[in-house]
Amino acid sequence: MEFRTEKKRSERMKRNDNGILLRTDQLTKSFGGLTAVCRLNLRVHRGEISCLIGPNGAGKTTVFNVVTGIYRPDGGDVLFNGESISGKKPHQIVSKGIARTFQNIRLFSNMTCLENIMAGQHCRASAGVWSSVFGTSRQKEEEKRIRDVAESRLRLVGLWKFKDEPAKNIAYGSQRMLEIARALATQPKLLVLDEPSSGLNDRETEDLIDFLKSVLKEDLTIFIIEHDMKVVMEISDWVTVMDEGRKIAEGTPEEIYNNPVVIEAYLGKEEFSEEEGSYDGPAPC
Amino acid sequence: MEDKKTEESGRIPGSRKNAVFGIVILFAVFPFIAGDYYVDIGFFFGIYALLGLSLNIVLGEVGLFDLGHAGFYAIGAYTTAILNTQFGIPILVLLPVSALAASLFAYVVCSPIIHLKGDYLCIVTIGMGEIVRLALINNPFDLTGGPNGVFGIDFPSLGGLLVIDSSIEFYFLIWIVVALSIIGLLQLQQSRIGRAWNCIREDEVAAEANGIDVRSFKLLAFVLGAGLAGVAGNIYASKLMCVSPESFTFWESCLLFSIILIGGMGSIPGVLIGAAAISLFPEIFRPFAMFRMLVFGAVMILMMMFRPAGILPRKRGGMGFRPDHGNPVDDK
Known part of the structure; x- marks a missing residue:
């Protein structure tokens, strides 16, 4: 597995509150009885590629839809550049500097x-x-x-x-x-991509990775939902893992890659579960 | 019409430019060689073209199913009729007033229903059109004259200098208005507003996610469309010298709807074709009048089968060819 290693570790250590472009604070969104996102605290650092991963139905797309204003959160707040954007309309959020793509491509055909x-x-x-x-x-x-x-x-x-x-x-x-x-x-200041590599073949995915890295300039930050672990490990500086609407881990790709909780939640139970404390999903919301 | 020469001169091929020029000449010469009867048919062709253009903004550009467009037309016509007969305000002064009245009506009525989608909006607009018509029949405040309508509307005039009272003058009045509207609408099509409208028609969610204020732009389309319909109502009222509710029935809205479907959604030449189909062909084939609805139905079915996008759908593209950029170069 190839990790994104361009950034020096010392640079990563500099991550502090000033470097946070997007933050969710106790973000909650439920549909009827189903809590899709539960008190989620999430950080996206300026100038980096952040990934949001998790098994199907973990609430990743819901987070994106709340961040981009398509859904209104039931609780908590979304802060972009230190300013609350929760409850704003999608077009207002776009003009603030968050642009998005959709999981199933939505072009003006x-x-x-x-x-x-x-x-x-x-x-x-x-x-x-x-x-x-x-x-x-x-x-x-x-x-x-x-x-x-x-x-x-x-x-x-x-x-x-x-x-x-x-x-x-x-x-x-x-x-x-x-x-x-x-x-x-x-x-945009923040580019939000919902599974950009889905449906692409290996070569197209490679091109996409190169493109995203090339486009990542000082004034652009990228936030991605991704399923393909290879892509995630290769491009992200920071990974947040969700399961059943809650954050179960966050860290650098290496940390996530070796985190037994993540492996269990995301890839299914392996030998880890027998050795260490068994993980049965996040606490109920 | 002449608009295309000026607006697209940089990119339309010579043959098309000549065709547009030819059509303009044809329209200008026609009333001098044809009899009054045909000039009047030409006038009504113009009215339907203007109404078609106005509905094309709402239905063609934005894709909002509006089956109550005759309601806006009625508001324009009755505004002119009432203000002219009651207060003697000249018709040409009332032209912008009628447009504003219809726009204002559209703004007030459509604001609460603008979030409805597809067939739901369709049903509500049918209701709106019918409410307008029934309100006119019921003669509110003794203004609308009930089922008989309002009589004795003046000819358009400019303080005695220019009195429009003959068929030819009316013909030129409506077609000048149509031509000006076409110029304006072609400009809008090529602007950020026209693009925003088309984006909403293509995919509302994606439009909103790309920074387009969907609600305001839908409302804008209704307001502009109603305004143009109001202008058509004004000219119609002064031509007929009387207005009555039976001119603004649901059937009228359906005819306008089919103008767009026949011509092609969002296509301005298509609107002219559609308006011609609605207003000219029934006159040309008058001997077969009893089969009109039969033919009309058959034509609609054939259209849906063979040209579902309309006779002259809007052609896109050619936007990258700019004189100042030279020939486009492939980037790979």
């Missing part, structure tokens, strides 16, 4: 690839009805800027050749990259 990405720039533009109808010079400038940003994003993911192709016509792997490019076009 009949619109061209370029238009899809231009849609990402929507929240960074302000032209109203009248300035658009009359095509004022400010609106034209803004439109040009939107196109330029969209073009650069489309070139970044290597899909410029498909710019006039309806999004539904391009290959599955390209659609995923397009969705990521669209999220990047909102000029």
Whole structure:
């Protein structure tokens, strides 16, 4: 197993409260009688790739949906850059700087690839009805800027050749990259990806990993839900493990990889359970 | 119409440019060679084109099923009729007033129902259209004249300088308004607002997750669509010189709906084709009037089978070709 080792351990030690971009504080979300997320405290450090892992039904996507405003939390708080964003609408959260992709790709399928990405720039533009109808010079400038940003994003993911192709016509792997490019076009501080490697073959996954590492600049932080352990170990700086709505572990990939509790919860019981104290899932909420 | 020349001159091929130019010339010359009867048919073609454009914003661009659009049309027509007959306000002054009245009505009525999706919204808008019509029949505050409607509406005029009272003048009035609307709507299609509308039609959740305020943009579509329908109502009222509730039935809303379905969702040339199909063909095939509904039904079924996207669906793309960027280069 390959671990992400670019960062020096000393650098990791510097993790403190100032470096936290996204934090959930006792976050709770339930659907009827089912508590999907239970008093979750989660940290995403600035400039890093953080992963959220856990078995199916652990509540990972629910966490993402609460963070991005699709669900309203039942309790607790979500702090982005120290500011509470819980209960805000998704489009308000996007303009604050959190962009997301979906587990099952959601593109604007009949619109061209370029238009899809231009849609990402929507929240960074302000032209109203009248300035658009009359095509004022400010609106034209803004439109040009939107196109330029969209073009650069489309070139970044290597899909410029498909710019006039309806999004539904391009290959599955390209659609995923397009969705990521669209999220990047909102000029986010935090990029939230829901299982970006699902449905991709090994080569596409490799490309995706390289791409995410290359895009990780000082002003961008990435937060991923991922199933593929190889991907998780390879790209993440920080891993949070959930099971049945609660956090059961967090740490560097090495720590998580060797954590018996995680192995038991995530990969099923192995010899660990007999040697050490048996783990029967997190305490009920 | 002429809009396309100016708006897309950089990228539309010459043949299409010529076609647009030809159509504009045809529309301009037609009333001088045709008789009054045909000019009037041309006028009603224009009214349906304008109504089609207005519904196209709501149904075509945003994908909101609005089967009560005749209600907005009625609000525009009755605003003009009442203010003109009661207070003698000139028709052309009432043109923006009718638009505003219909927009305001749409804002107030649609605000609480805007979160409804698909068929639910459809049912509520049917109800809205019917409530408007029934309210007009019931003659609230003795304003609407009940089932008889309002009579004696003026011709549009500008202080005696320009009086629009002949068929040809009405024809040009409606088609100038249609042409201006098309220019404006084509501009909107290419703007962030048009894109936001299309995104909402494609995937509401993804639109919201990409920073588009879905609720406001849906409401904006209703307000703008109602405003244009109000303009159509104003011109219609002054042309007929009277308005009555029977012009704004559910059937009228259905006709407008089929304009969009025939032409193609979100396609402005499609709206013109659809409006022609609704307003011209019944006149051309008047001898077969008794089979009209039969043919209409058959055509709709055939459309759904063979061209479900409409006769002239909107073509996308070509946006990357900008003169200042030269030819696009592949990045791989």
